Every structure is written in C-alpha cells, then in structure tokens.
Amino acid sequence: MMSTQVMTKLTEYLEENEQEALDFLKSIVNTDSFSYDKVGVNNVASKIMGLLDSKGIPYAVRENEEFGNHIIATIKGSKDGKILLMGHMDTVHPDGTTKERPFSVEGNLLRGPGVSDMKAGLVTMIYAATALKEFAAKDLCDIEILFTPEEEIGSPISRAVIEERAKDALAVFNLEAGRPDGSVVTARKGSAHLKIEIEGKASHSGAFIENGISANDELALKMIKIKELMKNDKDVTVNIGIIKGGVSNNMVSPHATATIHSGFWKTEDFDELYKGIEEIVNTSYIPGTKSTLSGGVSILPMEYNDGIAHLYEIVKKSAQEMSLNITEQKTKGAADAGFASSIGIPTICAMGPVGGNWHAVDEYMELNTFLPRMELLMRSVLSFSKSID
Numbered sequence: 243m244m245s246t247q248v249m250t251k252l253t254e255y256l257e258e259n260e261q262e263a264l265d266f267l268k269s270i271v272n273t274d275s276f277s278y279d280k281v282g283v284n285n286v287a288s289k290i291m292g293l294l295d296s297k298g299i300p301y302a303v304r305e306n307e308e309f310g311n312h313i314i315a316t317i318k319g320s321k322d323g324k325i326l327l328m329g330h331m332d333t334v335h336p337d338g339t340t341k342e343r344p345f346s347v348e349g350n351l352l353r354g355p356g357v358s359d360m361k362a363g364l365v366t367m368i369y370a371a372t373a374l375k376e377f378a379a380k381d382l383c384d385i386e387i388l389f390t391p392e393e394e395i396g397s398p399i400s401r402a403v404i405e406e407r408a409k410d411a412l413a414v415f416n417l418e419a420g421r422p423d424g425s426v427v428t429a430r431k432g433s434a435h436l437k438i439e440i441e442g443k444a445s446h447s448g449a450f451i452e453n454g455i456s457a458n459d460e461l462a463l464k465m466i467k468i469k470e471l472m473k474n475d476k477d478v479t480v481n482i483g484i485i486k487g488g489v490s491n492n493m494v495s496p497h498a499t500a501t502i503h504s505g506f507w508k509t510e511d512f513d514e515l516y517k518g519i520e521e522i523v524n525t526s527y528i529p530g531t532k533s534t535l536s537g538g539v540s541i542l543p544m545e546y547n548d549g550i551a552h553l554y555e556i557v558k559k560s561a562q563e564m565s566l567n568i569t570e571q572k573t574k575g576a577a578d579a580g581f582a583s584s585i586g587i588p589t590i591c592a593m594g595p596v597g598g599n600w601h602a603v604d605e606y607m608e609l610n611t612f613l614p615r616m617e618l619l620m621r622s623v624l625s626f627s628k629s630i631d
C-alpha cells in the first residue's frame with residue numbers, strides 16, 4: 243500500500259523542480275536537432291546526459307555512424323521486470339530554425355521547434371523517473387529510458403533498438419505529446435503498399451483490334467472489384483494511388499500497373515483484404531491477360547489488445563487520483579509505439595504534456611499540463627510496478 247506520505251514527497255519533488263525542468267526544456271528546444279543533423283541531435287543528447295548525471299541516473303551511449311546517438315538510462319527498482327519509457331530527440335526542423343523562432347512563452351502556450359513533438363516529453367520522463375528513484379524505489383520495477391535520434395524519418399536505425407529494448411519490458415510508455423484534447427493514444431493504424439502488374443498483348447487498334455488483349459481494360463475491371471473490398475465497418479481503406487497503362491492511343495495496351503495503399507487497425511483485417519486482392523489479381527476478366535501482385539505491410543499497426551487496455555486502465559485510474567479526466571484515442575500517429583506493440587508488449591503513447599500543430603510554425607505546448615503530465619506518468623509507472631507480483 244502506497245503511503246500518502248510517499249505520494250506527497252513524490253508530488254512535492256515535481257513541484258519543486260518544475261522551474262528547473264522548464265529551464266531545461268528551454269535549453270533543449272533552443273538546440274536544433276533535425277533528424278539528419280547528427281551534431282545537433284548529439285548536442286541535445288549531451289544536455290540530456292548532463293541532466294542524467296546531475297540526477298545520479300546511470301546511462302549507456304550507443305554511438306551511431308549516420309545519425310545521433312542512442313542513450314539508454316537505467317533506474318534500478320526492487321521488483322522484478324522493467325518498464326520502458328521512450329522518446330525521440332530529433333525534430334523535423336532544420337538547423338537554424340531555433341535562431342528564427344526560439345523558445346518562447348505566450349500565456350499558457352509554450353512555443354518553439356519541437357517543444358511539443360517531443361522535447362517536453364523527454365523532460366517529463368526524466369523528472370518523473372527521478373522522483374520515483376528518490377522516493378519510491380522499493381515499490382518499483384526497473385525503469386529504462388530510451389532516447390532515440392531519428393523518429394521523424396521513420397526510425398530506420400531505432401526500430402531494431404526499440405524492439406531489442408522493448409522485448410523484455412512489461413510495459414512501454416511513449417512520451418509523444420498528449421493529443422490536443424488531452425487524450426492518450428491506445429491504437430494506431432498500420433499501412434501496406436501493393437503493386438499490380440498486368441500483361442496483355444499489343445495490336446493496332448485501328449486495323450487489328452481483335453488481335454489485342456487490353457491490359458488497361460483488365461485493370462479497369464480489377465479496380466472496380468478491388469474498391470469493393472474496402473470495409474467501412476472495420477475501417478480498412480483501399481486507395482488506388484497511381485495507375486499507368488498503354489503505349490499509344492492507337493495501340494491495344496500491352497501493359498498496365500496500379501499501386502494500392504491500405505490502412506488498417508488489425509493485421510488480420512489486412513490479411514483478409516490481401517486474400518481478396520490476390521483472388522482478383524489471379525482472375526483474368528479479360529482472357530489472355532496475366533497479372534502479378536507484389537508488396538505488403540510496411541508499418542505494423544499498434545493493435546488494441548488486452549495488454550494495452552490494462553495499461554490504459556492504470557493510466558486512467560492514476561489520472562482520476564489527480565482529479566484529471568483522461569480519454570483514449572485511436573490515431574494514425576506514433577510509429578515508434580507501433581514497433582514496441584507489434585512485438586506484443588503493452589504500449590501506450592502520447593503520455594507527454596498536451597500540445598498540437600506538430601511540425602508547423604505554430605506548434606504549441608500547454609504549460610499548465612507540464613506538471614500534471616509528469617505526475618501522471620510517475621503515478622502510472624508506480625501503479626503499474628505495484629500491480630506486478
């Protein structure tokens with residue numbers, strides 16, 4: 243049973259350190275860290291390492307050739323198992339952006355490149371974890387904090403690191419910004435890219451149209467059938483993005499292609515769609531045409547499941563203890579959370595302070611959510627730790 247005394251100490255620690263945390267946020271927002279700017283990302287990494295040093299939190303650095311480094315910090319708890327907190331240090335804003343529009347405060351809104359996506363989230367997890375280390379270590383699982391350098395370009399090197407660090411975790415909290423309405427993210431869509439290629443037979447369409455086999459006609463018939471596979475009830479989408487076919491206007495088309503993008507909440511829904519498309523591709527509506535299908539899933543979905551539902555319940559309860567009302571949202575964002583959840587680890591995203599207009603000049607973070615989100619993460623991690631036997 244958590245004594246109220248311990249909770250008081252935890253929350254007092256956060257309150258007492260809010261200004262320090264804000265000053266640190268300002269300093270990393272004012273450090274450019276475009277995904278491709280290795281030096282910039284490592285400048286942010288250095289500041290984070292300095293803060294971890296000052297908090298007595300040990301960490302390991304993994305140096306990367308092309309991108310900034312990974313930092314993996316560890317707080318030892320007394321209970322078995324570990325909880326992974328993660329966030330990315332890069333932004334979508336090129337070197338020099340912070341000179342043009344540095345960190346600023348406009349009433350309740352904090353401004354500056356990456357303030358909400360997601361430098362505030364980085365600060366949130368460091369301070370929440372420090373409070374727990376100081377005052378609640380005996381009720382805690384291990385906490386690992388992973389800082390990644392290139393999320394904004396799809397985590398080409400971090401995907402493997404996230405999977406490696408998440409695979410033995412009991413739960414993963416991703417510190418992307420809380421949605422504008424304050425909600426956290428419990429599911430995201432996956433996406434797939436497919437390509438259909440159709441071979442027909444060319445002939446002069448004036449003199450010998452009957453000798454030709456039109457790949458274009460075959461494609462048109464296939465497209466109508468494929469669009470019928472789109473399932474609105476399950477929100478499985480089918481977009482036929484690019485079609486190409488034919489050689490000239492007086493020739494029966496010998497070749498046609500189409501690309502398809504699909505978004506889906508569950509991998510099994512996509513598998514069903516794929517089977518349907520495969521059947522259509524393997525059927526020649528115009529005798530003599532031959533078609534092939536290539537491509538597949540490119541981003542796995544963060545599928546809603548019992549583990550995520552349980553984690554969300556803990557977050558929701560923790561919010562209620564603070565008299566906060568938290569809701570959940572299913573969204574397309576947050577690829578990094580998808581990497582963790584796709585290997586079966588309960589993952590929740592958008593635990594950071596509330597903000598919006600990400601990647602735009604009017605990006606903002608709501609100042610009055612800074613302390614509450616630190617406290618929410620701290621309470622959620624502690625409550626999850628205590629739920630482990």
Ligand SMILES: [Zn+2]
Nearest residue numbers: 359360393418
């Ligand atoms: Zn982000």
